[in-house]
Amino acid sequence: MMAVERKFIEDSILRFRIAEFMKEQLERAGFSNLTIQKTPLLTLINAEVTNPGKVIGRKGRTINEITDKLKTEFHLENPKINIAVVSKPDLEPQVVARRLVKLIEMGKNPRRMMHSMVKSIMDAGAVGCEIVVGGKLAAKGGRAKSFRTIAGYLPKSGEPARWVKEAKMTAYPKPGAIGVQVRIAPPDVQFPDKKAEVELPAVIRASEKFVDVDSSVSHATVSAPVAEAVVLEKAESEGHVAAGDDAAAKKAAKPKKEKKQTSKKGE
Numbered sequence: 001m002m003a004v005e006r007k008f009i010e011d012s013i014l015r016f017r018i019a020e021f022m023k024e025q026l027e028r029a030g031f032s033n034l035t036i037q038k039t040p041l042l043t044l045i046n047a048e049v050t051n052p053g054k055v056i057g058r059k060g061r062t063i064n065e066i067t068d069k070l071k072t073e074f075h076l077e078n079p080k081i082n083i084a085v086v087s088k089p090d091l092e093p094q095v096v097a098r099r100l101v102k103l104i105e106m107g108k109n110p111r112r113m114m115h116s117m118v119k120s121i122m123d124a125g126a127v128g129c130e131i132v133v134g135g136k137l138a139a140k141g142g143r144a145k146s147f148r149t150i151a152g153y154l155p156k157s158g159e160p161a162r163w164v165k166e167a168k169m170t171a172y173p174k175p176g177a178i179g180v181q182v183r184i185a186p187p188d189v190q191f192p193d194k195k196a197e198v199e200l201p202a203v204i205r206a207s208e209k210f211v212d213v214d215s216s217v218s219h220a221t222v223s224a225p226v227a228e229a230v231v232l233e234k235a236e237s238e239g240h241v242a243a244g245d246d247a248a249a250k251k252a253a254k255p256k257k258e259k260k261q262t263s264k265k266g267e
Contacts, residue, residue, distance in 0.1 A: 011038075014074065015036050017074065018036060018045070018070070018074055019034050019036070021069075021070075021073070021074075022034050022045065022047060022066075025066050025069075026047055026049055026055055027098075028051075028054050029049040029050070029051045029052065029053075029054040029055045030049050030050030030051050030086070030089070030095060030098070031047070031048075031049055031094060032048040032049060032050065032086045032089070032092040032094050032095050033047070033048040033086075033092065033094070034046070034047050034048070041078065042077075042078040042079065042080050043070075043076045043077075043078065043079045043080070044080050044082065045070075045079060045080065045081045045082065046082045046084065047081065047082070047083055047084070048084045048085070048086050048092075049083060049084075049085070049086065050085070050086050050089050050095060052083045052084075052085055055083050056083065063081055063083070066081065067079055067080075067081060088124050088125075090117075090120045090121050090123075090124040090126075091121065091124050091125070091126055091165075091184060091186060091187070092165070092167075092184075093165045093166055093167035093182040093183065093184050094167040096117055096121065096131075096167070096182045096184070097167040097168070097169040097180050097181075097182040098169060099117070100113055100114070100117060100131070100133070100169075100171075100180050100182070101169050101170070101171040101180055102171075104133070104171040104173055104178055104180070105171050105172065105173050107173070110133045110137060110147060110178075111147055111149075112207070114131045114133060114147065114149040115149060115203055115204050115207040116207045117131060118131060118149050118150075118151050118200075118204050119200070119204050119205070119207050121151075121184060122151055122152055122200060122204075124187075125187035126152060126184050126185060126186065126187055127152055127153050127154075127185035127186070127187060127189060127191065128150075128151065128152030128153040128154035128184075128185040129150070129151055129152060129154065129182070129183065129184045129185065130148065130149070130150040130151075130154050130181075130182070130183045131148070131149045131150075131180070131181070131182050131183075132146060132147070132148045132179075132180075132181040133146065133147050133148075133178060133179070133180055133181075134146030134147070134178070134179050135171075135176060135177055135178035135179055136173075136175040136176030136177065136178060137175075137178065138175065142175070144176075149204070151200050151201065151204055152185065152200075153185065153191065154183060154185050155185070155191060155193075160189075160191050160192070160193070163185070163186070163189045163191075164183050164184065164185050165183070165184045165185075165186060166181070166182070166183045166184075167181070167182050168180070168181050168182075
């Protein structure tokens, strides 16, 4: 192997190691994106986070510690870190995936959270998005399964697929590991084969978003008609109700009434 080719490979490996190190250091600050520019005078690292205060620290102590680690561990002569605030967190797959991972580890319902986040992403102006969750979603000892929620227009092959942002993370609740994949088509991308707007499904349109002050993450609530639609969808997927059978579907979705116990006289 020639010396020039070896140099390109070493630079690529160094950039990857720096990126992984910065992701680990900036995870608590809501890491979103990272770019590295190497010049003869310095190495410029541009990071986008949702909470820049946690990166800078008191009197710049935290960011100075990260800079010192970059000098000692990666032998960078003059590293400089620029911190930028994410303007629209709902359009960043890394932020959305981390938010969903926290909710799953808190024990929230994954499907409801997925519907709420897809609605938030589309309301932020995204062309399309997809969230896939797979793993031990049932109780301990249950079989692994996967859920997928998709909305809008999202290419998966060809040159347009390179413009889609993607992030993968893993949640670790008590039943077992759960993988989370988020793919978002940004609003500023023009796809050549996109012709018409795609309407959101009823379950996603009816999901409501509210913010928990303690955890600063999104939760979802689903109205009664949509909750009934979810029950029907689950019944059809399990094979209890045939698709298109309205009478059987309404019977499956209708909650069972508890029988009242009456006591006889003299007992």
